[in-house]
Amino acid sequence: MIQYNFGRGEYKDWVVAEADFSPNHLKKFEAIMALGNGYMGLRSATEESYFGEKRNLFVNGTFNQADPTEVTELPNLADVTQIDFYVDGERFHLEVGEANDYVRTLNLKTAELVRSFTWTSPQGKSFKFDCRRFVSLDERHLIGMKVDVEALNEAAFIEIESTINGQTTNTGAQHFLNGIPRIYGDDQLEYTQTTRQSNVDVVVVSQHHLSKEAAVDKLMERRKVGVSYQFDIEPGETVTLEKLNVIYTSRDREFLPGGANQETIKQKAHQTLQQVSQQSYDQLLASHSQAWTEQIWGRYNFEINSEDHFDQLAVRFSIYHMMIMTPDHDSRMGIGAKGLSGEGYKGHSFWDTEIFVLPFFIYSNPKVARSLLTYRYYGLESARAKAKENGYEGAMYPWEMAFPDDGEVTPLYGDIDIVTGERSKIWTGLIEQHITADIAFSVNQYYEVTHDEQFLNDYGYEMVFESANFWASRYEWNEAKNRYEIHNVIGPDEYKEHVNNNAHTNYLSYFNLKLAIKYYEYLSEQSENVFDQLDQTFNLKANYEDWKEKAEHIFLPAPREEDEVIPQDDTYLSLKEIDLDKYKKQTQPRTIYKDYNQPQINKLQVTKQADVLVLLYLLEQTFLKADLGFNDLLKRANFDYYEPRTLHDSSLSLSTHAIVASDFEMMDMAYHMFRRASEIDLGTNMKSSKEGIHAASIAGIWSIAVFGFAGVRLTPGGLSINPTLPKQWNSMTFNIDWQGEQLRFEIDQDNCKISKDSMTELPITIQNQVLKLKDTLTVPLAFQYN
């Protein structure tokens, strides 16, 4: 079971712990305790093997198509973590004998995984194990491991078998050609593998250091290389094995431009291995943890004083995972929907990045946000190709994106259709199109928060113009109604396939066009140079007229007169309503699929995830807010209508609802949703997270706190803040980057204090009052809970 209050002293509220070993929950802990550094991600499978485990090591960006019938995905690299111990010839594992004092901890502050326990073999021999591991932030190619084994009562003959194992697959799909194993001396392993289709070379090298003289056997089999150490251990003796693993791939930034051949990569790997091998595990860990302190917890420091320590831990857990999954080192790479913590969603990037994760970076580390948006810029060529293939103009972003030039990588088939018994067809890659507007939204948000003109000049304008071109070509003219419409799409609510005029899609496309128009007008007036260049390539003037005409005539589904509910699409409000109580109370998501298949769900008034609400939430943060007449009453009406119909069957859903609930000071509901969102991964449901953590939901934990409880919001007038702490929270302290400066927020139930280092005057809206912030500003708060 997960334990939240395990940390002590300086690690209080920093430690996620597993207090009892259970072979039923291996995958859960592998994912939520995953290690990583943005370059690579490592699931925390135990050293010794169990049935049901899933060993995963991913290096960001190494996408490969396993076979022609599948889409590209992040391949599961050779495993270095498996170390098996044999005591007098019997394999040690925790399902036999007796384990005591078992605890596995992920210390979020030091980013070290530690597992310790005593174990008594079926023959009565007792040992103390202490297994430690980190994926270095200081040297991003390094995985450090250390195992101490102490004999407590009797002497024994110990064998330790440690391998690099390339027999791993992605759930049976093998991405690599047969690799080349090699052993150097008695303690160094090498395994070189190459992906089948994308031709990425991967070199893994491992250096062992055993604290004691031992007999050594060298092991080599197909796709596997290893060493076996054999020795006698005496009562009271501790033997330590350190295993340092270094990984390089031909896709690494180090080898840009032009890449590298296998020999060069091997040399580089051995060079790094030799370098790190000069130091002990403890020394390497110290450098790694120091990097976490300096680069991460210094910048993203977030303090919560809550009745329940879980809340503080949850926000740190959120930041930890965003750190380990994000390739801040390389703009050719995005964030996978499961980060690097599992095979789920194949490492692909969805709108999850822009709408759920990116805001964290925009407000906390704009450099990383810029890199992630640049990734989308690199994807423009593919997006243009996709538009063309579908008969459109401009850039039509893929619903799922892998390496920038991979194009659309959404699989064609999904889970079982319980009615037909066949795999269900996945339509999102063809018709879930709002992502193109979501990316344009994100470009604007990034710019408004950072004022990074250079980004717009280099990348942003082109992205916005080309996505506007897509929408302009996408619209269908309805002659009878004298308006443009968008037919046959899936909106954010994926329980409604093939709908017409999904509100989110229509409105966001409108925003996209208006943004292009705004940028055009700004550029043509202010920045002749940039304008001329873009105009030459993209014939902006002609497009500009088209955008204006389209924006004027696009159908924006209006709120119903009687209740201000915006129809999610043309038919939603007239669909059959059923009693959703059973599904609202579910402990596993998507239980509705046990009763209905997709075509049947399509005909019910039931929503997978926030759709109209995310639209309202997003667009109120733009220059359109006033134009559209969105206001709090409208938002409330839609919340009241859609929330009961929303099953939150997507992990993306809760954060939006929680933020909107906070806007109405419905803090019990908002806090409850904060907990539920946190518990998607960090909760006691041992069946979630198996295929990886939920990146968007994890970002949502931070978002609910900052955009919901603290009420931080981008408005046409600039930064706005409207704190409404839940009653369980005494205070929260966090930082926000705003147009080049770091602002510090200290909020409690009575006051909000904002400070920054400079004396520059910054206009800021606090509880709807526009104030000026110099170096510090404290405002008393008045909550009115609903």
Add this chain to the structure above:
Amino acid sequence: MIQYNFGRGEYKDWVVAEADFSPNHLKKFEAIMALGNGYMGLRSATEESYFGEKRNLFVNGTFNQADPTEVTELPNLADVTQIDFYVDGERFHLEVGEANDYVRTLNLKTAELVRSFTWTSPQGKSFKFDCRRFVSLDERHLIGMKVDVEALNEAAFIEIESTINGQTTNTGAQHFLNGIPRIYGDDQLEYTQTTRQSNVDVVVVSQHHLSKEAAVDKLMERRKVGVSYQFDIEPGETVTLEKLNVIYTSRDREFLPGGANQETIKQKAHQTLQQVSQQSYDQLLASHSQAWTEQIWGRYNFEINSEDHFDQLAVRFSIYHMMIMTPDHDSRMGIGAKGLSGEGYKGHSFWDTEIFVLPFFIYSNPKVARSLLTYRYYGLESARAKAKENGYEGAMYPWEMAFPDDGEVTPLYGDIDIVTGERSKIWTGLIEQHITADIAFSVNQYYEVTHDEQFLNDYGYEMVFESANFWASRYEWNEAKNRYEIHNVIGPDEYKEHVNNNAHTNYLSYFNLKLAIKYYEYLSEQSENVFDQLDQTFNLKANYEDWKEKAEHIFLPAPREEDEVIPQDDTYLSLKEIDLDKYKKQTQPRTIYKDYNQPQINKLQVTKQADVLVLLYLLEQTFLKADLGFNDLLKRANFDYYEPRTLHDSSLSLSTHAIVASDFEMMDMAYHMFRRASEIDLGTNMKSSKEGIHAASIAGIWSIAVFGFAGVRLTPGGLSINPTLPKQWNSMTFNIDWQGEQLRFEIDQDNCKISKDSMTELPITIQNQVLKLKDTLTVPLAFQYN
């Protein structure tokens, strides 16, 4: 541990039993208890999963090249055997809780695998399990399974998860494109997969029948489809699950000529499934066991009355495994070196078939022998291509053969070289060339025993002529010595690479030439028609002259004058001798590789397996015997020289030595070797057989009994028999097919009785006396043990 005396009543000496479950020995029992029917082979992995298991299902002939860097191999098909049981949510397996009365039996007579035990969960709930399985001989596409679970003391909530799992690989190599799962109703699964390179479609369908109403969940994930049954069980209640699995592939004989598309294969699979589903497991098992009784134990009946019942069991074990591994249904398929019982040697055929396994079929079921030789005939085209590639004429058989047109499929790399740390290079595919002559030897042996002229006309002459053409082109002229030599080969003793004039190779090639000459002369005189046809295609006359000239001048290493030892090759007798005691006493094979690498072993007088001895043993069974002057003194001298230098590090080795020892009536040694050969798979060494049983060694068990102890031998004068039973054996009874008739042999320490059904007079040599057998003949025996 293995138990040999478990069978009772009619099953006495028919049952191989595992008396205690151990997770360390999974692979051993999976292999030695494998099921099969020549069409397919199934390793006997347990229903519930364990770390270290290896689930394998092979269909003969479905070869595929997993990736361009590897050689083709038999792909591991989707698994149907895994069935997991959950008791109150906890997965049942035998490493937790307490198991009692555990026994797993393979009944060789009924060819059924049964596992039964009681198990008490960690929570104290007790159950009786009874798991049964067979691979049908009656319906070769069927795998029948049945599991009874009885609740002994408490009620419990049971979940049974049963799948077709296509995530299986061959040690990490995935042969199949992503497959297509489908579920029909609540109880029928289908999984369709296609090999990547050879484009073989495989359809697996499974029908479940649960004896009790249950809630059902349908499971579908990547490469996997399943059902989960959930129900409450009451104390005293027994619930039974039957699972019938049907497999068809596009390579099946049913679809010849022309093959079939996936739809046709699916239809056929469902049709068969529907048909077998009309019957219960018990009914289907009865038909299957009846087929074993009639088709197998009727024909191959072999009785031994020995001091140790193990011996009887061992011979039945030998026959059982030869039955399940041999594709008697399809001449396009050969016998793998590990049968169908594991991934070892990739399903490839070696000389093991002709020299070690084929004699069993030649003497017991010539139709099967004919099919296996026809397989080599189908390989002629590839053998010609290999000769051509290497600059030779005629047919150069591949050292390792897969599907007939795959050509040479020996891998390029093997185990670790302990000196360099790299994979060692495998030379056999290039230079182990004696197989071409071994196949010619086999053609002759088949003909001499069967007098099947039609086979020679259709296939045999061409094979012998073309292999003679190979040797004629292969010879190198040594001007100085005025003779032909063969340089740079590996003989049967693979511990000597790159040798010149390996005696086995030179002599067998000479035999091959002489056989071609003999056939030529016979044909040109006796069978004008066949001769003319072959002459037209192969220009026999010119070749004939060439064969004669080459046969006259080929260097046949002569016995040393001082001791009659035939030099194994040009240098062997002058190599360094080391103390081999340590390796002769080894309990695992190939321990010498822990001290020396291949280049070093090359320089020592140490032999992996019978080389000169197998030569003497083979050639004395031909028309050459007199020519060559081989006699018993010479054989004895070579036995005395080479046996101490032979480590028997190949499982092929012992049977030849045991037979030769029997020839000298060294029965203690011969019997000891019989036991050692039997124990390679059936012994207590739990590390052997992991990658599959040893086909040649298993055939050797039968061969030692028949060719060694009974002294059955083909001689220029016809059938000869010279029984010398070991003192542990009171009697042995077996059948032999000789030129169209079945002879029955009953041998005890005093008499040998031979009988047959007809009254035709058959000359037969018994203890060097030529006698005439009509319907029965009894001869008193005089042994003289050495």
